[in-house]
Amino acid sequence: ALDNLIDFLAICASHPRAAGNIFLVSDHHDVSTVQLVRSLAHAMGVEARLFPVPRFLLQAAANTINKGSIYQRLCGSLVVDTSFSSRLLGWSPPLSFEDGLRHVVSGFVP
Secondary structure, X not given: OHHHHHHHHHHHHHOOOOOOOOOOOOOOOOOOHHHHHHHHHHHHOOOOOOOOOOHHHHHHHHXXXXXXXXXXXXXXXXXXXXXXXXXXXXXXXXXXXXXXXXXXXXXXXX
16 A cells, blocks of 8 residues: 555664665565456445356466566465564554555545
C-alpha cells in the first residue's frame, strides 16, 4: 500500500540506523496472483471469475509464444524478506493488506 511505503520512507528519513542500508519493504503479506484477484474482487464487492487452467498448459502456451517470463510472473511467487528492515528499524506496516486494497479500490468503485 502506498500509505505503508510513505510510512516506511518517513521512518528511513528519521531513523539513525537507516543511513547506508538497502531495504526491502512490503505489506508483510505474501499473496499469489489468484489470491490478489480474489481479494481485489472482494474489496470491490464483486465476484472473481476465475477459470481453473492446469499450470502445464499455461506454461506450454507461454513458451510457444516466447512469453515464458509472463508465465513466471503470473504463476510464480515473489516473496520479499523484510525481516532486516523490521528488525533494524522496528517497522511494521500501519495498514493491513486488506485495508490497503479497500483504500485502492475506493477510488475506482462508485
